[in-house]
Amino acid sequence: MSSYNLTHLKELESEAIFILREVAAQFEKPVMLFSGGKDSIIMFHLARKAFYPGKIPFPLMHVDTGHNFPETLKFRDRLMEETGENLIVKYVQDSIDRGTAVEEIGLNPSRNGLQTVTLLEGLEEGKYDCAMGGARRDEEKARAKERFFSHRDEFGQWDPKNQRPELWNLFNGRKRIGEHFRVFPISNWTEMDVWQYILHESIELPSLYFSHKREVVNRDGVLLGKCDYITLKDGEKWEEKTVRCRTIGDMTCTGVSESTAKTLEDIIEEVASTRITERGGRADDKRSEAAMEDRKKEGYF
Amino acid sequence: MIETKGYLDMELLRFTTAGSVDDGKSTLIGRLLYDSKAIFEDQMDILEETSKQRGEEGINLALLTDGLRSEREQGITIDVAYRYFATPKRKFIIADTPGHIQYTRNMVTGASTANLAILLVDARIGVIEQTKRHAFIASLLQIPHIAVCINKMDLVNYDKEAYEKIKSDFQRFSAKLEIKDVHFIPISALHGDNVVDRSSRMDWYEGSTLMHLLENIHIGSDHNHVDCRFPVQFVIRPQSKEYPDYRGYSGRVEGGVFKEGDEITVLPSGFTSKIKSIDTFDGPIKEAFSPMSICMTLEDDIDISRGDMLVRENNQPNAEQDIDVMICWMNERKMILRGKYTIRHTTQTARCIVKDVKYKMDINTLHRDEEDKEIGLNDIGRISIRTTKPLFFDSYRRNRNTGSIILIDEATNETVAAGMII
Known part of the structure; x- marks a missing residue:
């Protein structure tokens, strides 16, 4: 390889940093969504790189469903303390109390859909005109057609038939008052890229990603971790298994998978040999074949 | 492993x-x-x-x-x-x-x-x-x-x-x-x-x-490593205790190789200075090339902002307001001759007026029709524009990053055309 060639991870990093700086330059009040999952941890890391030696010129926002894995929150708070960056937390519970969101009923009421309500309320309240997220195009079919700069109307809706063409590295963030943008700096990364980058950059992750013992229930092929928000159906029972999370989200719908991967190297080997997509364990995507497309149209990430 | x-x-x-x-x-x-x-x-x-x-x-x-x-x-x-x-x-x-x-x-x-x-x-x-x-x-x-x-x-x-x-x-x-x-x-x-x-x-x-x-297939020479082009994207000024006077120019190298100690010229001001450091989160580096995202500091205190371009004195891009462009129209609203559009080029934003349609291309026959001035969705043609301020550009053939533009409809904010500077 000639000396003036970037490796693909360096090229992806450079692309993401370019997008993050473009957001800081083009928008008046951007915000970065932070869930405590690996993709948002990478985004945070890239944002620190993009504005070094300055601070990140926008706040982070966590939409807290109240159904988080406790490990995620502990990790989040420690990360913010160590780096001194600015995090805002918005609670789904507040939206429920206000009556703008209504809790699902049933055996595992998920607050995943309610996040959209709280997110949109949070964006409106803070008058944020751009929200960055760690979504990737390889995650799901509807995401494969998402832009880096995704235009949303005043209701936060995504219109797949009316997206702006995106050419070269010229990004158009112009909008009317009240409209906003979702921006996805790591669109072109795959799950493997993310893990290799974490290893290469020695990025710390919540312990949930690594193999541990946990009580779980097998529901429709998805293993859900024991928590106060899941009620067992007849015939179901909690069993202790050796598991890890491939994605981290709401406890009620984030499946864990059986795994003995204890280190990043183990995880990379597992990802390389696995035959199931990482969202395959997400009960929220299983609700219908076009579940992601529908949620995105409503304003989900 | x-x-x-x-x-x-x-x-x-x-x-x-x-x-x-x-x-x-x-x-x-x-x-x-x-x-x-x-x-x-x-x-x-x-x-x-x-x-x-x-x-x-x-x-x-x-x-x-x-x-x-x-x-x-x-x-x-x-x-x-x-x-x-x-x-x-x-x-x-x-x-x-x-x-x-x-x-x-x-x-x-x-x-x-x-x-x-x-x-x-x-x-x-x-x-x-x-x-x-x-x-x-x-x-x-x-x-x-x-x-x-x-x-x-x-x-x-x-x-x-x-x-x-x-x-x-x-x-x-x-x-x-x-x-x-x-x-x-x-x-x-x-x-x-x-x-x-x-x-x-x-x-x-x-x-x-x-x-x-x-x-x-060899892709190492797909980037231009000859003509130094650094459009300033975002100015980093921490104003912190640790870095009270730091002023870094961040952006992506869009052509050539920049090295610590190199003399550079700033466009449009024409001031010259030397590269003091090339900084990254992982520490300073000696040289940077396309498509790296970096942050540079200069020896002298010069007023530089987004849209300015750092180049070498003896290898400068064109700096003009009258520009010929091959465009592909991407919107259902037809192009308006004499119409005004916002133009984006590298990290610059300006306004422009479409002065003339030189020809429209029939892409099936490659025939150039000089009579047909109507450019609509999916049409390709050569147009002349005048911008409100000079753009610092190379021909698209020489550098895809500094030779490309988009046009934005000021009424709808939509991206309506992609353009390649001739």
């Missing part, structure tokens, strides 16, 4: 695929993804189930590339979709563009960042208007490498003559275009001949398989 070490040395190749469903494009992409293990079991399950529901025989690989429900219902693709796969040698990003009527807008979008274009030709039918359109767009967008895949060789009994005829037909046509590096590969996407594995049924073909080409 050997596997990880290899992964860190991989290059990235972006390619675009052009052709219609009938050419077997979806089958080809499906095969590349499948053979490189980028299709997962749960995706296959969904495909199988959906295919069954729709009453189709076998698994329809096209469903894999048609992402949105609204598209699946109509059986068409409405947009550029991005796919990913990797082999031990390279990581690939496919910009998969549909072949129907919206082709120009979509293909131009996919082509704008591509290192390579795959053009599919049906071996039974040969070079048709669509092939010519795709080849023209690939040349207009200066995609560095073209792979012409002559597909469905199984349906012409793997006949060498059929392949040779299409090859020479294409060469005759492409001689009129600016295509630098073209490869011809006889394949059968359905049966896998010459896609990943070498075909035993075409001994007469001595070239490489498609996968071998994708993995080995």
Whole structure:
């Protein structure tokens, strides 16, 4: 390889940093969504790189469903303390109390859909005109057609038939008052890229990603971790298994998978040999074949 | 770990695929993804189930590339979709563009960042208007490498003559275009001949398989490493206790190589200074080249802001307000002659007026029509614009990053045109 060639991870990093700086330059009040999952941890890391030696010129926002894995929150708070960056937390519970969101009923009421309500309320309240997220195009079919700069109307809706063409590295963030943008700096990364980058950059992750013992229930092929928000159906029972999370989200719908991967190297080997997509364990995507497309149209990430 | 070490040395190749469903494009992409293990079991399950529901025989690989429900219902693709796969040698990003009527807008979008274009030709039918359109767009967008895949060789009994005829037909046509590096590969996407594995049924073909080409084609010189161009994207001023007076100019190197200690000239002010440091989060570096995102500090305190460009004194870009551009129109609202648009170029934003339409291109015949001044959706033409302030540009042929522009409709804020500076 000639000396003036970037490796693909360096090229992806450079692309993401370019997008993050473009957001800081083009928008008046951007915000970065932070869930405590690996993709948002990478985004945070890239944002620190993009504005070094300055601070990140926008706040982070966590939409807290109240159904988080406790490990995620502990990790989040420690990360913010160590780096001194600015995090805002918005609670789904507040939206429920206000009556703008209504809790699902049933055996595992998920607050995943309610996040959209709280997110949109949070964006409106803070008058944020751009929200960055760690979504990737390889995650799901509807995401494969998402832009880096995704235009949303005043209701936060995504219109797949009316997206702006995106050419070269010229990004158009112009909008009317009240409209906003979702921006996805790591669109072109795959799950493997993310893990290799974490290893290469020695990025710390919540312990949930690594193999541990946990009580779980097998529901429709998805293993859900024991928590106060899941009620067992007849015939179901909690069993202790050796598991890890491939994605981290709401406890009620984030499946864990059986795994003995204890280190990043183990995880990379597992990802390389696995035959199931990482969202395959997400009960929220299983609700219908076009579940992601529908949620995105409503304003989900 | 050997596997990880290899992964860190991989290059990235972006390619675009052009052709219609009938050419077997979806089958080809499906095969590349499948053979490189980028299709997962749960995706296959969904495909199988959906295919069954729709009453189709076998698994329809096209469903894999048609992402949105609204598209699946109509059986068409409405947009550029991005796919990913990797082999031990390279990581690939496919910009998969549909072949129907919206082709120009979509293909131009996919082509704008591509290192390579795959053009599919049906071996039974040969070079048709669509092939010519795709080849023209690939040349207009200066995609560095073209792979012409002559597909469905199984349906012409793997006949060498059929392949040779299409090859020479294409060469005759492409001689009129600016295509630098073209490869011809006889394949059968359905049966896998010459896609990943070498075909035993075409001994007469001595070239490489498609996968071998994708993995080995030299992309190191696709970036311009000669003309130093650094558009300032964002000024970093921490104003912190640790860095009270730090003033860094961040951005992406869009051409050439910048080194610590180099003399630079700032445009438009014309002031000169020296590069004091090139900083990254991981520590200072000695040199930076395209497409690295970096942050530079200078020896002197000069007023520099977003949209300015750092260059070498003896190698400067054009700085002009009257510019000729080849444009592809991408919006249903037609271009307005004498109309005003916002123009984006590198990190600059200006306004411009469309002064003249020099000609409109018939992309089927390559005929230049100087009478027809009406430019609408999917039209390609050469126009003259005047900008409110000078842009610092190179011809698109010399540098894709400093030679490209977009036009934005000021009423709708939509991106309405992609332009290549002549």
